[in-house]
Amino acid sequence: MPRPSGRGATGFPFPVSRCYHERVTTPAAPATTELAARVQDLSFSYAVPGGEERLALDGLTLEVPAGAVFGLLGPNGSGKSTLLSLLAGLRQPSAGEVRVLGQPPSTALRARIGLLFQETSLDPLMTAGETLWLHGRLYGLGGRALHERIGALLESVGLAERAGSFVSTLSGGMKRRLELARVLLPSPELILLDEPTTGLDPDAEAALWARLLEANRAGATIVLATNKVNEAERHCDRVAFIHRGRLAAEGAPAELKAGLKRDAVWVEWPGFTPALAEEIGAWEGVGRLTWAHPTLHATVDAASAFVPRLFQAAGDGIRAVRIRESTLEDAYFDIVGASLADGEAAR
Amino acid sequence: MSAAAACAALLQRDIRAVLRSRSQLYSSMLFPLMLLAILGTGVSEGLDPTLVRDGDYASFLVPGTIAMTVLFSSTFSSASYYQDRDCGLLRVLLASPHEPQVILLGKALAGVSIGGVQALAVLAVAAAVPSIDLEWQYGAVGVVLAVAGVLLLALLLNGFAQVVAARIRTMQGFHLVMNLVLFPLLFFSGAFFPLEHLPGWLKALAYANPITYAVDILHLAVYAEDAGGYIGLPVDFAVLVSLALAAFLWGMSRRTGYQP
Numbered sequence: 001m002p003r004p005s006g007r008g009a010t011g012f013p014f015p016v017s018r019c020y021h022e023r024v025t026t027p028a029a030p031a032t033t034e035l036a037a038r039v040q041d042l043s044f045s046y047a048v049p050g051g052e053e054r055l056a057l058d059g060l061t062l063e064v065p066a067g068a069v070f071g072l073l074g075p076n077g078s079g080k081s082t083l084l085s086l087l088a089g090l091r092q093p094s095a096g097e098v099r100v101l102g103q104p105p106s107t108a109l110r111a112r113i114g115l116l117f118q119e120t121s122l123d124p125l126m127t128a129g130e131t132l133w134l135h136g137r138l139y140g141l142g143g144r145a146l147h148e149r150i151g152a153l154l155e156s157v158g159l160a161e162r163a164g165s166f167v168s169t170l171s172g173g174m175k176r177r178l179e180l181a182r183v184l185l186p187s188p189e190l191i192l193l194d195e196p197t198t199g200l201d202p203d204a205e206a207a208l209w210a211r212l213l214e215a216n217r218a219g220a221t222i223v224l225a226t227n228k229v230n231e232a233e234r235h236c237d238r239v240a241f242i243h244r245g246r247l248a249a250e251g252a253p254a255e256l257k258a259g260l261k262r263d264a265v266w267v268e269w270p271g272f273t274p275a276l277a278e279e280i281g282a283w284e285g286v287g288r289l290t291w292a293h294p295t296l297h298a299t300v301d302a303a304s305a306f307v308p309r310l311f312q313a314a315g316d317g318i319r320a321v322r323i324r325e326s327t328l329e330d331a332y333f334d335i336v337g338a339s340l341a342d343g344e345a346a347r
Numbered sequence: 348m349s350a351a352a353a354c355a356a357l358l359q360r361d362i363r364a365v366l367r368s369r370s371q372l373y374s375s376m377l378f379p380l381m382l383l384a385i386l387g388t389g390v391s392e393g394l395d396p397t398l399v400r401d402g403d404y405a406s407f408l409v410p411g412t413i414a415m416t417v418l419f420s421s422t423f424s425s426a427s428y429y430q431d432r433d434c435g436l437l438r439v440l441l442a443s444p445h446e447p448q449v450i451l452l453g454k455a456l457a458g459v460s461i462g463g464v465q466a467l468a469v470l471a472v473a474a475a476v477p478s479i480d481l482e483w484q485y486g487a488v489g490v491v492l493a494v495a496g497v498l499l500l501a502l503l504l505n506g507f508a509q510v511v512a513a514r515i516r517t518m519q520g521f522h523l524v525m526n527l528v529l530f531p532l533l534f535f536s537g538a539f540f541p542l543e544h545l546p547g548w549l550k551a552l553a554y555a556n557p558i559t560y561a562v563d564i565l566h567l568a569v570y571a572e573d574a575g576g577y578i579g580l581p582v583d584f585a586v587l588v589s590l591a592l593a594a595f596l597w598g599m600s601r602r603t604g605y606q607p
Contacts, residue, residue: 090442111444121435138443182439 035099036190036221037064037087042096043245044082056082058245059096064223064238069216071236072225073332079245080225081118084192087223088115101189111139114188114220118195120175124168128159128178131167132185139186153181156211173204180208184215191215193224197231209235229329239328243336256331261287261299263323264330265306270294271317283309290334294319297333299326398541400572406480409473410565411538413493414558416466417500418533422525424458425508429518448599455505455598462501467494470569482572489568492580496564496587503557503591504529509598529558536562543576554578560587 044057057079064070072080085091086098089105098105101112122131129150136146154160157177162170170178176196183191191212197205213235216222226232232239233253241248241256249256272291281289285301300306303323311318399407431437431454440450470493473479483489508525515521535542535549536558542550553559560583567577574580 088442107446108444110442115442117435117438117442119435121439123431123434123436135439135443138440138445140444 034066035063036066036068036070036101037223038062038097038099039083039086040097042083042086042098043094044079044086044091045094056245057086057093060242060245060247062240062247062250064221066221067216067219068237069213069222069224069235071232071239072223072242073227073229073232073239073328074242075227078242080227080242081194082245083242084115084194084223084225087190088113088192111186112189114183114186114191116179116183116191116193116196118198120172120179122167122175122179125166127164127166128154128170129163131178132182135182135185141186149185153184156214157181158207173200176200176204177208177211180211184211187220189220191220191222193222193226195226195228196224197226197228205231229327229332233328241332241335249331249335253328256328256335257326259288260326260330260334261285261301262326263300263303263306264326265298265300265303265310266322267296267298267310267318268294268320269296269314269318271314272296276313280310280313288334292333297330299330299334398544400570401480403480405478406570407541408539409470409479409481410562410570411533411536412473413466413470413497413565413569414500414536414538414562415533416469417462417497417561418504418529418558420462420465421458421501421504421508422522422529424454424461425505425512425525426518426521427458428454428509428512429521451509451599455509455595458505458508459498459501462505463494463498466497466501470497481569483569484571484573485568492568493565495584496561496568499564499584499587499591500558500561502595503561503587504594506591506594506596506598510594532556532558535559537566538562541576557587557590560584560590 039060039062042057042060042062043055045053045055048054060079060083062083072083074080082091086093087100087105089100089107089110100109103109126134132150132153133146136142136150141149150163151160154163157180159170159174159177159181162174167175167178176199180196193212196212197208200208209231212222224232224236236253238250238252239256240250270293272294277289277291280286280298283306286306287299287301290297298306307321307323310321428437431440437450441447443450474481485492507528511524511528512521515524533539535545535553536556537553538558542553542559545553560578563578564580564583564587567574567580567583571577
């Protein structure tokens with residue numbers, strides 16, 4: 001996998017990089033693979049108060065293979081939700097091309113797309129059954145087939161007993177499951193999920209994903225926008241790192257993590273210098289170093305050996321250290337040079 | 348922080364919010380002034396019980412009450428746009444495989460239906476009250492005329508409400524604007540006092556008021572003994588059909604003012 005040198009940006013002699021904006025792509029899915037979605041040089045800007053234009057997507061190019069569970073990983077404000085709304089045809093791009101299920105997005109095409117919004121989108125004064133009935137009618141379903149489908153879906157998401165309950169009486173997890181049932185009701189070929197598990201407890205999250213993966217096995221392509229690394233790593237066949245509206249990297253989670261050592265170490269170290277980077281980078285068992293003030297990020301063979309040595313070198317300059325097994329978040333930091341938690345502040 | 352400081356902060360915040368909401372600011376000042384000018388003049392110069400048939404003001408009021416019911420119902424139905432937006436349902440509706448106009452049409456037709464049914468229910472109750480004397484000069488055709496008048500008025504008001512909802516971001520602002528525009532229109536529409544005895548300037552305003560023609564249809568269909576002193580059904584329907592269709596189509600062609 002190509003790696004950024006970052007020398008020009010930071011002045012660091014080697015392997016330290018700051019913010020990396022070029023696209024890094026691991027071997028893609030075979031060219032013959034049918035695509036569920038493709039965006040080419042996609043840009044989208046919108047007006048903000050004061051008449052200023054803000055760029056949400058900046059020349060993004062991306063391909064989503066049919067049948068995949070495809071993750072869009074990036075911090076808040078990176079452009080993930082905007083991309084989903086463009087795929088669903090709810091917005092028009094400022095520039096570039098969008099193809100979904102082989103067609104340009106259109107109102108009619110939305111009959112084949114299921115969209116789960118980030119925020120709860122339910123009428124509290126409707127019952128669970130009525131919510132699904134309205135949605136079914138909007139998607140051209142009706143009669144006994146619709147009622148049977150509603151019954152089956154409520155059963156599958158564990159809400160059969162609550163069909164007659166007002167939405168306002170459901171818990172947060174139940175509401176999310178009801179929304180999932182609503183998305184699945186018209187049997188969409190492409191399911192767009194915008195941070196679907198935010199606020200759910202682990203059991204509810206597992207139940208939600210079990211149902212989603214069932215739909216995926218039945219042929220639905222899933223595009224997941226999230227800033228939860230574990231979720232993307234666990235469920236996605238391929239993941240795209242989105243940073244400031246651009247594609248920073250794309251590939252299978254294992255491919256994106258291929259260059260990482262076993263342990264990830266995050267060090268809050270305001271006094272870090274290029275000379276120290278050169279010295280530490282030469283230590284045995286140390287992989288790539290990434291520096292985004294005041295955080296030094298490194299993946300290493302063994303944190304148990306690396307951290308004591310680091311304290312010896314740094315003296316009292318280190319404020320905090322965090323250690324864990326390397327994840328996609330480390331790959332993200334390595335490639336993008338910013339944390340997934342940075343959010344809007346990174347913009 | 349002390350309670351006084353907290354109260355002061357809240358006071359400052361609410362005043363700032365009102366000053367930023369021009370619709371709320373202007374409406375809250377203009378509405379009472381218009382009420383004073385129009386209703387005050389109408390009551391002073393037009394509301395003499397001996398000027399209505401047999402001095403029976405209660406029966407005279409029935410068509411106006413029906414018009415008022417349509418007005419209230421249309422306003423509240425259109426306000427459901429804000430409820431749908433705030434609970435998130437609107438974004439789901441707009442993300443469905445239908446054009447936004449279809450969603451708006453469905454909601455507007457619901458408003459028309461609800462307003463129509465409520466108004467006709469009021470008419471049915473009024474007709475059943477023994478002390479209320481309705482003439483029904485056209486017999487059964489009068490019922491058809493009343494239904495047509497109610498539905499046309501509901502179409503007009505729902506279309507207008509959709510236009511307002513596209514431009515006003517808050518439900519409070521929406522209600523204020525609707526009240527500011529519709530209540531004065533209702534007051535000098537002939538709903539509460541006969542138009543023929545009003546001063547010329549108020550009569551001119553009344554004839555420029557679309558609700559006047561709906562109230563005239565309802566008076567002729569339900570209350571009046573004959574067509575004397577009224578505008579007349581041909582003009583009423585010509586004006587109301589034109590305006591109702593124009594307002595409704597205008598309302599349907601608007602942007603939703605909302606990005607899912």
